[in-house]
Amino acid sequence: MNRRKIGDYLGLGGVAVILIGLVSYSVHGILTPAISVTLGVGLAAIVAYGVLNFADIRTALSSRSTRFGSNAVLMAVVVLGILILINFVANRHSLRADTTAAKQFSLAEQTRKILKNLDRDVKVTAFYRAEDRWQIESLLKEYAHYSPRFKWEIIDPDQRPAEAKQYNISAYNTIVLECGGKEERITTRTEQDLTNALIKVTRKENKKIYFLTGHGEKDIEATDREGYDAVRKLLRNENYDVEKILLAEKDHVPDDCALLVVAGPKTALLENEASMIRDYLKKGGKALFLLDPESPDEYVNLLGEWGIEVGKNVVVDASGIGRLFGAGPAMPIATQYTSHAITQNFQLMTIYPYARSVRKATNAPVGATVTELVKTSSNAWGETEPLSRGGMVRYDEGKDLPGPVPVAVAYEKEAEETTPRSGEDELRPVRTKTRLVVFGDSDFASNTYYRVQGNGDLFMNAVSWLAEQEDLISIRPKDPEDRRVNLTRSQSRLIFWVTVVLMPLAVLGAGAGIYWKRR
Amino acid sequence: MRNFVAILEREVRSYFLSPLAYVVIFFFLAVSGIFFYLILSNFVEICIRATMQAQMYQMMPPKLNVNMMAIRPMLHNMALFALFFLPLVTMKLYAEEKKTGTIELLMTSPITDAQVMLGKYTASLVLYLTMLALTFVYMAFLYAYGEPETGPILSGYLGLFLLGAAYLAFGLLFSSLTENQIIAAASTFAFILVFWAIGWVSDFVSPSVGRVLSYFSLIEHFEDFARGVIDTKHIVFYLSFVFFGLFLTYLSIQSARWRGAK
Numbered sequence: 079m080n081r082r083k084i085g086d087y088l089g090l091g092g093v094a095v096i097l098i099g100l101v102s103y104s105v106h107g108i109l110t111p112a113i114s115v116t117l118g119v120g121l122a123a124i125v126a127y128g129v130l131n132f133a134d135i136r137t138a139l140s141s142r143s144t145r146f147g148s149n150a151v152l153m154a155v156v157v158l159g160i161l162i163l164i165n166f167v168a169n170r171h172s173l174r175a176d177t178t179a180a181k182q183f184s185l186a187e188q189t190r191k192i193l194k195n196l197d198r199d200v201k202v203t204a205f206y207r208a209e210d211r212w213q214i215e216s217l218l219k220e221y222a223h224y225s226p227r228f229k230w231e232i233i234d235p236d237q238r239p240a241e242a243k244q245y246n247i248s249a250y251n252t253i254v255l256e257c258g259g260k261e262e263r264i265t266t267r268t269e270q271d272l273t274n275a276l277i278k279v280t281r282k283e284n285k286k287i288y289f290l291t292g293h294g295e296k297d298i299e300a301t302d303r304e305g306y307d308a309v310r311k312l313l314r315n316e317n318y319d320v321e322k323i324l325l326a327e328k329d330h331v332p333d334d335c336a337l338l339v340v341a342g343p344k345t346a347l348l349e350n351e352a353s354m355i356r357d358y359l360k361k362g363g364k365a366l367f368l369l370d371p372e373s374p375d376e377y378v379n380l381l382g383e384w385g386i387e388v389g390k391n392v393v394v395d396a397s398g399i400g401r402l403f404g405a406g407p408a409m410p411i412a413t414q415y416t417s418h419a420i421t422q423n424f425q426l427m428t429i430y431p432y433a434r435s436v437r438k439a440t441n442a443p444v445g446a447t448v449t450e451l452v453k454t455s456s457n458a459w460g461e462t463e464p465l466s467r468g469g470m471v472r473y474d475e476g477k478d479l480p481g482p483v484p485v486a487v488a489y490e491k492e493a494e495e496t497t498p499r500s501g502e503d504e505l506r507p508v509r510t511k512t513r514l515v516v517f518g519d520s521d522f523a524s525n526t527y528y529r530v531q532g533n534g535d536l537f538m539n540a541v542s543w544l545a546e547q548e549d550l551i552s553i554r555p556k557d558p559e560d561r562r563v564n565l566t567r568s569q570s571r572l573i574f575w576v577t578v579v580l581m582p583l584a585v586l587g588a589g590a591g592i593y594w595k596r597r
Numbered sequence: 598m599r600n601f602v603a604i605l606e607r608e609v610r611s612y613f614l615s616p617l618a619y620v621v622i623f624f625f626l627a628v629s630g631i632f633f634y635l636i637l638s639n640f641v642e643i644c645i646r647a648t649m650q651a652q653m654y655q656m657m658p659p660k661l662n663v664n665m666m667a668i669r670p671m672l673h674n675m676a677l678f679a680l681f682f683l684p685l686v687t688m689k690l691y692a693e694e695k696k697t698g699t700i701e702l703l704m705t706s707p708i709t710d711a712q713v714m715l716g717k718y719t720a721s722l723v724l725y726l727t728m729l730a731l732t733f734v735y736m737a738f739l740y741a742y743g744e745p746e747t748g749p750i751l752s753g754y755l756g757l758f759l760l761g762a763a764y765l766a767f768g769l770l771f772s773s774l775t776e777n778q779i780i781a782a783a784s785t786f787a788f789i790l791v792f793w794a795i796g797w798v799s800d801f802v803s804p805s806v807g808r809v810l811s812y813f814s815l816i817e818h819f820e821d822f823a824r825g826v827i828d829t830k831h832i833v834f835y836l837s838f839v840f841f842g843l844f845l846t847y848l849s850i851q852s853a854r855w856r857g858a859k
Contacts (some may be wrong), residue, residue, distance in 0.1 A: 146855045150848045157844050161837040165812075172830035177748025178664070183826045216824075323846075377742045558662035563637065563743035570638065573738050577630035581734060582623050587620025596614065 085130030092123030106366030125227065148288035174223065178560050185220055186553045189273045192280075193224035200280060201256045202230040205247045214267050215255070220271070255279045260317050270553040277549060285545050287313060288323040293440075294344030296368075298322065303526045306341060312528070312538060316546070325351045331358035334410055337545040340377070341368045355380070361401040362493030364513045364544040368520035370431065371434045385442030386487050386516050389435035391460035393483050393518065394471050398457075407471070408432050410485065414453040418488055419547065420515070420539045421451055426532025428452060433519035435460040435479050436487045446491035450484035452536070458483050488543070489514040513547070515540045604716025605723075608690070613723050616756045617689065625682050625728050632674045633735045640667040663739060664825065670812065672753040672823045675732065676816065679725070679761045680793060684785035686724050687768025688778040690717045691850075695776035710850050714769070718843060720777040721765045729822060749825030756822020759835035763815060764789050766842025773849045 094435045103109060125446050138144055139245040164328055176184040185193075202221075204214050211232055218230040219401065235242035235250065239247065255262045262275040288566040289298050289306070292464070298310040298320060313320050323338075331338060331354055347355075359365060369377055371392045395410035403408035408429045414423035460479030461471050473480070491512050517540075521527055565573070610829035612618040644661055676765045693698040703713055770786040775781050796814030798807070813819050815838070818831040 084785060146852060154845060154848060158841060161841055165834055165837055168830045168833035169812075172828050172833075174826060174828045176826050177746070177752050177788060178825040179746045179748070181742055218819075256704055282850055438652075526771075557660045558665050558747070560658075560660040561663045561744050561746065562661050563643050563663050563667070564644060565639055565742055569742055570641070573637065574634050577735060577738070578627075578634050581630055581731065583629040585619055585623045585731075589623070592614060592619070593616060 081130050082134070082326045085127045085394045088123045092120045092127060092456045093118075095123060096120035110197065124172045125255065135540045156592045172223070172228065180556055182556045182558050183216070183220065184556075185269060186273075186551075187223065188267060188513030188553065190196070190224050192273060192276060193221060193228060194409040196225045196227040196280065198257055198280060199229060200276065202228065202253065203241075203245065203256070204230065204232045204251075204253045205235045205242060205245070206232050206251055208234045209427045210251065211503060214251075214519060217267065217269065217272065262317070268553070269538045270551070270555070273553065274546075274550045277551070279553070281317070284317050286321060286332075286334045287331070287337045287541070287545065288321055288335050288431055289338060290325060290338060290340045291322045292326055293347065294342075296341040296524065297487070301302070301525065303524065304521070305525050306523065308525045308534075309523050309537065312534060313541065316538065317527055318541075327353055327388065330354050336364065336366045337541065338363065339368070340365065340524075342370050343373050343377060344511045346443050352376065352380055356383075359384070359512050359514070360494045361435055362495075362512055365515075366540060366544055367514070367516040368523070369434065369436075369516065370516075370520050371432060381514075381516055382439065384514060385446055386488055386489060386514065387437045387446055388459050388516065388518065389437065389479055391434055391436055391462045392464075393430070393433045393454060393458055393485060394461045395454055395458040397455045410454040410458045410483070412454050412485060414455070414482060416449055416451055416453075418449050418451055420536070420543045424532065424536065424539065426535065428536050429522060429527065429530050430485055430517075430519040431521045431527060433485050433517075433522075435483045435485060436516050436518040437484050438487060443491060446489060449488045450486070450592070451488050452486040453482040454486050456481040485518040486540075487516050488515075488540075489516070511547075513544050515544060600712045600717075601716050604713055605719050608717050608720030609723055612720060617685070617734070618680050618724055621685050621724075622630045622728055623637055625678055625837075626731055628678055629675060629732055629735075631734075633671055636674075637669055637739075639780050663712050663743050666734075668739070668745060668750060668753065669823050671735070672757060673819075675729075675757055676819055676823075679757065679764060680789055681787075682728075683721075683725065683761055683764040684768050684771075684782040684789070686721050687765055687785060689772065690721065690769055691773040692778045692781045696778075696833050700718075704854065710848065710854075712734065714843065714846055714850065718765065718769055721769065722762060722763050725761045725765060726758070729754060746825070748790040749823075751809075752822050752825050752827045755827065756831070757818050759839075760815060762820065763835050763838040763842070766846070770842050770846040770849065773846050773853075830844035 095116060098119075099113055099120055102116070103113050106113065114182075141241055162346075176182070202218065204218065215232060218232070222228045222230055233241050235247050245252075247254075249265060249534075250558055251265060251267065253264050253267070253272065253275070255264075257279045260279050260281075262279040264271045264275045289295065291297075296304065298308040299304045301307045310320050318336075323332070323335075334570055335358070338355065355365065367377065369381075369383060378390070383390055392408060393410045394407050396407055397411065409429055410433055412428045412430065436450075438450055442448050454462055458481040459473045460474075460483050462477050462479075463471070463474075489512075493510055493512050522530075522533045523537040528537065640661075640663065643666070647659055647661060650656075691700070694703065694816065704710075704793075736745070736750055764785075767788055771785045772778075772781040775784075792813060792815045796811035796815070797816045798810060802810065812834075818834050821828050821831055
């Protein structure tokens, strides 16, 4: 055993020990002391080899072929580096052309504009199972193509439950968008929904919703049965700022009011309050009225001006479906929804404890669209006589309102005067439409009832239509064009013979021909 | 240029005068033909069933697009068949010359190493283009019996060409490293397979690493072409891959020169 041999063994052993160390490191995932020691020993052995065989290494290094070899390696590394750099730049600035006839893989103009104007990072996390990854990946890539600020990741909630827990993911295919501490979630994967979520999450300031106070309205801070605390929380989660407002001590509705909510008032509206609300609505304001049977007539008269007829009655439901939820006849159930942005794809039942009818009036203003959103079953009617305790109610032809009774109405009309809003970026349009939604009940969204069936969802849909619709965009989904192939039996046979049999055989024949000729 | 053309001619001639090219094209066409026939029959079946269902339930028939549902899977299959057959195309280019000793003649001739290399590489591209051109017959059938969109077909074939060019560049490299054609083909195949599948591990590593790895995946960049989207970044990627393969080949030939002249 001379010095050299020992050195060789040491060198080989050192490499082997380092390999073992690296493998166990990758298996464990953390650097345990044992692994550090292993790596250290390996390194020491290699150093020892270098010291013991210094002469050999020097001659090897100075030989011509080694010099060429190391030169070649160096050149290869440099070229690889340059190529990676080129690819990096090409990846950042690439041109795309969609050659499909239906432009299936191109984003809409609005989406591209929004992406180009992104001035803050948006983190998009899609929780999709690995096998469903393809459904969303190309769309996210397409978005990222237009903005380096659009950062995306797809996580399989089954493989990485920790992240799914952090985000409280309860359903597959949830997409979470985060930007500057705000968060938006969608469970669909259309370009329209993703872009709208992007608009909402990148908004500089939250939209403000004011709840009118001073008339015994539902209190957004009350946690009792009747309170609206739950609604406030729902709205907070959707990134709205919710505040109370006492109009009586102001001279106009604040400019930053995205939506004014009047929820279950019990005393009359003052004349100056009414005129402020009128002014606000004329300028393209949005309001949500939730009126109970006991709400005073001032509200009814005010809404009458907008072509909405709030009935002086109590809706009684004799269908008996309510029994399933422990509801009596004064709790009408609604399952019929007119098609409208608010009720799109809405199929749940909604329940209105103690409600009055809300109808489209015969004298609706010109140019207004009034939609009766929600109707009870035909077994209900609007009872005009006051309900007495334990008394019997029955439908009186001619006096009472026959079912199905509408209990909610949506109103939309071009604003009479538009005021451009200051401090808004150009992407956001001015308020151009007056919008109203009127429910004949305020209890359906209270702490007790908002969780029942679709109540909370319907309330939130109404709010988002009122407060958001003008900012949001609609994008038609792009389906591929319909291009089919129909084959008769004989055509199909022809294709079979040509492609499967003739073509390969022809190639073989040509090959054989050449072979014979050459022989 | 003249030297390059001379080499190109010599290599193409040797391809088409040996049984190898015919065997490779035969198998490629046999497999592609069977798959084309099955995919198309399946698509026609789906069309018929959709029409019948739409009539039965009185609804709008769904949109069925031959490009998305027949041509796109066909292109993906052809990319896979290329992976199997192209190593056989490049395996002999240098290995055979080394074995028979003709490489010495080339090295001592006035033709430069780069001209030889590019000539050989272009010859392999010619053979590959011949394979692709024969599959236009399938598309001709689709045009005869339907109305496919031309754009996505062209972009798909562009993708196939670039993908194959990347395979061939590294096939040439492995052929230059050995004088055994089987070893050349096997190592080419293994190498391409690794770079084909490298994107699949992205689910198991951290997202940033996964994104880098899947960038190196050969098939990842093909997806857009198959859908009908032409993106310059994918073209740059494939061309870089080709360039690096050829550059390494050049280095390996040069080093053989050095080793020969010790």
